[in-house]
Amino acid sequence: MAFGSRAAGKHRGSSRLSRKTAGYAGIAALATTGVVGSLAGPAFAASDKAPSMEDTGLNAVVTAEDLQGQIEAQADAQEHAAEAAALKAKAEAEAKARAAEAKQKAEEKAKAEREAAERAAREEERKRLNTFVVPVEDSYVSTQWHAGGGMWSSGSHTGIDFHAASGTTVHAVGTGTVVEAGWGGAYGNNVVIKHADGTYTQYGHMSSLSVSVGDQVSAGQQIGLSGSTGNSSGPHLHFEARTGAQYGSDIDPVAYLRSHGVDV
Structure with a gap:
């Protein structure tokens, strides 16, 4: 049974308005389902005129995969940046720690x-202050301490005499300061x-002197030449050890020299 006046067996194609409406529906469906935007191309091609943005209400066709990819790429970039910043901070901290350690080691060294130099200097000074020598080399004691006789006003010898020809070098027996x-x-x-150590030594009858009051002398330094000046019976060196600078404070000079390591 036929309805309407259309001829049987023949159908007319869709009208232009119908095709345009279908294209619009296709765009909306693609936007909703996330189908790649380029697939909507045929719908537009089927129409004589592509719908405007006002017609569709869309600013751009972006798929969910595109958006997800952009988000993941941005997250990866941020993660890589954070890792790079962390590595840089770690490297800087390690370099700073190494520099601090090197500085500490250098300071400790x-x-x-x-301290080693100071100890060496103290030891050297100690040796210098405690080094004593004989006042005349290659000599011997010709007159002992406290020997009696009329030659000495005190009635005894206040020092010892070292045999020495006139002009023999006389040495300071130890480090000290010339006070006379x-x-x-x-x-x-x-x-x-x-x-x-607060003790004094005295050297008499010399022919000439090589030092002056206030001079600093060291053990073995020349202070003059032996002779026979003053109350003397012939060339020799009169040597005294004293507790003070003046006459009458004499102590045993042989024991004094031996206590300082001098073989007399």
């Missing part, structure tokens, strides 16, 4: 070297030295 240098009456040309 410098301190150890200073010049004519000493019965002692003739004499020198008195104060040593670091």
